[in-house]
Amino acid sequence: MTSPTESDPVVRQVIRSRLIAITDQMRLALQSVSGSPTVTEASDFFTGVYLPDGSFVTMGHQVTFEAPPVGSLIRHLLAKGTKLKDGDRIIGNDPFIGALHQNDVQMCAPLMVDGELLGWAGVMAHETDIGGMDFASWSPKATEVWQEGLRIPAVKLVDGGELREDVLEMILAASRLPAQVGLDIRAFIATLNVAAERMAELSHRYGKDTVLSVMHAMVDDAESLMRARLRELPDGVVRTRDFLEHDGKKDILFVIDCVLSKRGDSLRFDFSGSSPQANGFINSSRAGLAGGVAGAVIPTLGFGIPWNEGILRPVEISAPDGLICTAVPPAPVGSATVEAVWTVSNVVSAALNRLLFASPKYAHRAQAVSSGTMATFNLSGRDRHDKVFGLHLMDPLAGGFGAFADHDGQNAAGPINAPCPSIADVETNEQKNPLFYHYRRLATDTGGPGRRRGGVSAEIGLTVSVPKAEALVMTHGAEVPNSIGIGGGLPGGLVAQRFTPRGGAETDLGPKPGSFPITPADLFEVTWQGGGGLGDPLDRSPQDVLDDVRYGLVSEFEALETYGVVLAEDGRRVDEAATSAARRGIRAARLGVDPGTLPEPAPVSDEPVEGAVRLADRLIAVRDDASGRWHVRTLDGTVLSVGSTRWREGAHRFRPALPAASGATLHPDLTVTGWADPATGTLLAIDVHRHDQEPFHDIDLEPMWRRP
Incomplete structure (x- = not known):
């Protein structure tokens, strides 16, 4: 018989809201205890509550890549038949079990109420160094996963409430930054403790069965809403591709190939046409593939729907083992998050937005690809107190957002997989690390041109404030325009990495400079990818182009060459006659005809076509x-x-x-x-x-x- 409490819709809504609040309290606990700027400033982490089977019920709005991987860790424990009890805290980071790469340390806790499993709490965050042959556990030289740092399969770090100091010491001994990693691991434990306490309180107040029923209902409801949304999109097949220009060692072009089949209320993503796994560290495991798909599906189609496993239930992923996105041991996967996983999100985003464009109801939400790469900058050495320091710079999250059908992309708004991106203030980075910024600013001409312009990226110039340090720099997207436009929109600008030594000439570093020394006399500069544009740039309002020039987002050269907008001599107004002639000339050049033979095109309207x-x-x-x-x-x-x-x-x-x-x-x-x-x-x-x-x-x- 259903109890009055269990059937009361007000009580059930209170429990839903409380579960979401518990997830946010987990976030607060993590950021309060952690000493890592990656967590405290850049929010590169995940917190969530899971059903007993490992399906996530709630998640924060930090990194959408990371919800499925923690669930994979939980399902691994369940498949092994691991004996669990109240107070257990399990740690792992094995990419071939559940993590995206070894730097993503994850922990989960069984939520036991009156001796029975109510569900799980999970947490995951990027650690700057977990060992391996190079600092930051990112090694372009790696040819096998064992060279990339400690792999923790699924180990009880806390056994029945008692910390296993020997296990913790073993983990920390592998890291070059044991104090930072140790503090983060203690922050993980505190985060899971908060979840366990709050979930027990909630269950004792409303009943365990009622709370579990609401958790299941939250996932079921999200699935129903997602399937209803999918039925509003057209059936068909969408094909998208994106590229990686190297594997860390060789300039080999790798492809991530996605074929999206949409039928009724289901989606099937087939990555079978992707390149075989690489000899270098750009691969992702199958867990990374699932994370990359989720990283685009959740924010693209999950608007107005609670973010949980229900959104992903209509999604099927197909790909054989041994691809660049389904690598198997001993393939290296150290840079998976910013290489194969990130590129998977690019192609999934591109495919889904083509379906949105073809839906009269949701066409206004169609968007170009955002910030198609994250250029990594790691720094290590000894600080002014002769202590080892290490930094994984999160500033590259400030890439440009893709243009939407009804508005421009936001500037420096980051990737689609980080819905609430944030980076540290310049002053915070300089205070916590021996860095000195020459500048951090928006980068002109990096937004993809279009009727709706992609958001421009940021760019930085920096050096160090200690006698010498070692930089480890790697990216893709310096030779591949990953922030692809849509509907005639052009790609966002490419990554540009430059280095100027004291008294020397500026050098283009390309996409894979690897490790190199840097001193206070040197200058490292990098510009990140902007967002893709949407629509023909010649359809952009000349007044909008003029405003872009005034704000420094578009140069006068690009205004003329790409947008066909001619400014008056004072630069304060548009020369309308000259602009009309310039645009006609650009359109004629596309066809190779005389401009005088071309008719004027019809104006573009945002209104649906009957x-x-x-x-x-x-x-x-x-x-x-x-x-x-x-x-x-x-x-x-x-x-x-x-x-x-x-x-x-x-x-x-x-x-x-x-x-x-x-x-x-x-x-x-x-x-x-x-x-x-x-x-x-x-x-x-x-x-x-x-x-x-x-x-x-x-x-x-x-x-x-x-x-x-």
């Missing part, structure tokens, strides 16, 4: 009532395809010149293809692809789809 759906700003798909099949035309009426949404068959193909910030040094195996309306020269899409492969059709809508 009886049709938009595949992009200027691409309209109309379904034939008799055959049920799709035809695609441009906004200006040019028919591009009949019987399918493969509109590239009728578009004009040309070789675009990307802006200097976006395409200065493409990887030699890559090329860029542009697609334009053959009648007006308006830009429909930009494809980045291998030069020995043809661009592929990115979206095939199925004929059975009907608008709601």
Whole structure:
């Protein structure tokens, strides 16, 4: 029989809210005890509450990558049949069990109430160093996982409430920063203790069965809402790809290939076309693949839905073992989070947003790819007190956000996988580490051009305030425009890393400089990727371009060359006649025709097109009532395809010149293809692809789809 308390909707809502509050109290406990700027300033961590089977019920708004991996650790314990009791705290960091890479130390605790398992609490955070052949446990030289630091499978660190000092000492002995790691581990224990106490209090007040029932209902409700949302999106297949330009050692181009199949209320992501696992540290394990998918699905489709396992239940992931995103031992995975995992999120985000664009209800939410990489900067050495210091700089989170269909991307807003990104103040970084910033500022021309501009990234110039230190620098995206645009929008700017020694010339470091010494006389500079743009840059309001120039977000050169906007001599107003002529000239150049022969294109509107759906700003798909099949035309009426949404068959193909910030040094195996309306020269899409492969059709809508 259901108790009155269990069936009371007010009580059930109170419990829901309390569970979310407990997750936030876990966050507060972690940040209060931890001494690591990665946790306290940059929020590179995860806290959450789980069902007995390892499904997450609540999560914070820090790093969406990290919810599934802690669940993997829990499921590993359950599969092993580990005997658990109240007060146990289990620690792990093995990427082939549940972590993203060894630096992501995770802990979980069984939540026991009256001797029975109510659920689990989980916590996970990036540790600056966990051992290995190079500082920060990031080693471009690594060829196998054993070279990358200590791997902890799943070990009881606290047994029935008693800390196992010997296990803790063993873990800390592997790290070059034992004090920092030790404090964080104690912060993990405090975080789990808070969760255990609060969950016990909640259960004793409302009843364990009632609390567990609400936890299950939260996940079930999220699943129902997610499936209902998916039914509002069109059925079809979307293909996206992204690239990594090296494996830490060799300049080999690796591909993350995603084929998204959407049917009814389910999604299937197939990564089978991705490259085989690499010899270097850019791989991710299967846990990382799951994290990368979740990192894009949750924030892209989870708006207005409680963030828990229910959002992921309609999602299937398919990929054989041995790929760059499903690496198996002994593959190195030390930089997985910012290489393969991050790139998985890029392709998933790109695929989902193409579906959103094709949905009349959600087209306004369509977004280009945000901040397609995180360029890592690790620093180590001895401080002014001759003590070993170590830093994993989180400033690279300040990449640009992708443009939306109805507004520009936010500047320095970070990646899609970190919904509430934050970085330390310059003063905080300088106080806690021997750093000196020459500047930290927004970087002009890094936002992907488009009708809606991608957010610009930040950039920094820094040096050290000790006689000598060792920097370890690595990235992708210096030769690959990972922040891809959508619907004719151009990619965000590439990563640029530069080094200037005392009295020497500036050197372009490229994507993989690795380790090098740095002194107070040297200057390291880096500019990160901006967000992708949306729509043809020639459709952007000239007044908006003028404002961008005034605010230093776009240079006058790019305003003219990419946006076709001519400013008056005083730079305070737009020369409308000259702008109209410049834009006509750019459109004519795309087609290779005389500008005088081109008609003026129709203006772009954000309003839905009656009886049709938009595949992009200027691409309209109309379904034939008799055959049920799709035809695609441009906004200006040019028919591009009949019987399918493969509109590239009728578009004009040309070789675009990307802006200097976006395409200065493409990887030699890559090329860029542009697609334009053959009648007006308006830009429909930009494809980045291998030069020995043809661009592929990115979206095939199925004929059975009907608008709601």
